[in-house]
Structure formats: C-alpha cells, structure tokens
Amino acid sequence: MNKTAFILIMIALLTGCKNHNNNPKRVPLAEVGKVILYYDEIPRLVQPDVTEADSASLVQNYINKWAKKRLLLIKAEENLSPELKADIARQLEETRTNLVIYQYQRQMIEEKMDTLLTNTELENYYAANEKTFTLTSNIVKALFIKLPYETPDINKIRTLARSNDHKDLLQLESYCYQFAEKFDDFNEDWVPMDRLTVEMQQDIENQDSFLKRNTFFETNDSTSVYLLSIRDYRLRSSLAPFEYVKNDIKRIIWNSRRIEYIKSLENGIYNEALKENSFKIY
Secondary structure, eight states: OOHHHHHHHHHHHHHHHHHHHOOOOEEEEEEEEEEEEEEESSOOOOOTOOOHHHHHHHHHHHHHHHHHHHHHHHHHHHSSSSHHHHHHHHHHHHHHHHHHHHHHHHHHHHHHHHOOOOOHHHHHHHHTHHHHBBOSEEEEEEEEEEEEEOTTTTTHHHHHHHOOOOHHHHHHHHHHHHHHHHEGGGOOOOEEHHHHHHTTTTOOOOOHHHHHSSEEEEEEEEEEEEEHHHHHHEEETTTTOOOHHHHHHHHHHHHHHHHHHHHHHHHHHHHHHHHHOOOOOO
C-alpha cells in the first residue's frame, strides 16, 4: 500500500461514520478498470481494541481480495466464449424474472388473499382427512421437573407432582420456582416422548409399554433428580389429536389457498391481456 492510500485509510478509520455522514465526499481506496472501491463500501472490519497497524492490515487484505475478484471478473469476461456469455445472460434474466414475479405474488397475497382460518374450518378438514394424521412417534401431555439432588422437602414436591388438583399444582409451581433447575408443563400441549427422554437423559427402549404402565416416573444422576408426571398419551400409528396437528392443518389450508390464489392471479392477468389485445399468438 502506498503512503497516500495508508493515510486516507487511517483518516477514514479515525473519523468514523459520523464524519462520513456529514461529509458527502467519498474516500476512494482502490480502482480496477473503471470500478472504484470506496471506504464506505468496506464492511466493519476494525474493532476498538485493534491497533492502527492491524487495522490497516485488515483493510489492505480486503482491498487485495476485492482487486483479485474484480481482475478475475475482467479476465473472465474477456475470455468467455460468446455461447457461455449468452447462457449467463439467459440465466440472469430468468433469475431476475422469477424474483420479480415472486415478490409481486408475495405482495398480492399479503394485500388481497383471505388468510382468516376459523377453528370450524380446521376441524372440518381434520375430520375429512383423519387417515393422513397418523402419529409417527409417541406423544404425551406431561409435567417435567429437574431438581438439584439436595433440594429440601423433595418428597413434598414428588407428592404434588402426582396430583391433578389445581391448588396442589399452584403450590408445586411455587416450590419449583424456588428450587427447580427446570419446570415445564409445555403449556399443556402434546410433545413427543423422545423430547422428554432427552430431557431426562434416559433411554427408554419400549416406550409403548412404558407409557401404558406409568403415570409417574423418577430417575436421577449424580447431581439432579428428574420427575415426570404423564397426564395423557397417544401411541404411534394412532390418530394424532387435533391440537397436535392444528398448526399443520393451518399450513396445508393456507398453502392450498396460496396456490389457488396465484393461479387465479395469473389467469386474471392473462385474460385481461387477451381482452385488451396486449399480446398476440402467431
């Protein structure tokens, strides 16, 4: 790097964004062909604790990489065959076309498409397509608690965790906020049993049998005690509960609407063009 360029870089680094914003004059750092690299085009490479020499070195490395890339581009454009250049131009035009169409479709969907989904509509779809909602894994509604091994009055927590009484659960929640490393009822949602085995660091070989035999399970390691209270379960290959697949149904219906809306949009534009003689077929 010549001395002038080094000074320009250091001035830019020291004055920062504030002076740059106040002064519209841009600081050129390098030039390849007719393309100029300005200081404000360089990403934030310099950290406050970096020395001036290291800062200049980082900027110099960026300039070198930029110059190599620009020089390689010039050489490639000079030497590519006309066929390859034409193919690149076609690909660029196709990419631009697809991007413009995608953004227009997205804008129209956001502005015009009906996105309201009622619970009745979701339930009707679920009832009409039950065979498609078969569980591929065991799921549970459960309460999971992880406690330090030396938690005081842990027997009380065990008792409360087994209870379904609302007052007991409120008391349990109070205990767990004080002592538990983790306390989760998963918002009373269905969760995969595999998720809980990971939480408990416990490999359960036959989950089907385990779920049929247990409503409460406890295990431990050298530092923690894990409590699992199972409120309900569904086994793999059975019908998935509506609540478990509700969001999937929303996505299915919304995607179906999106496809139909895009088809309608395309056909509308096409028919309007026919009516106005905006294009001809020879």
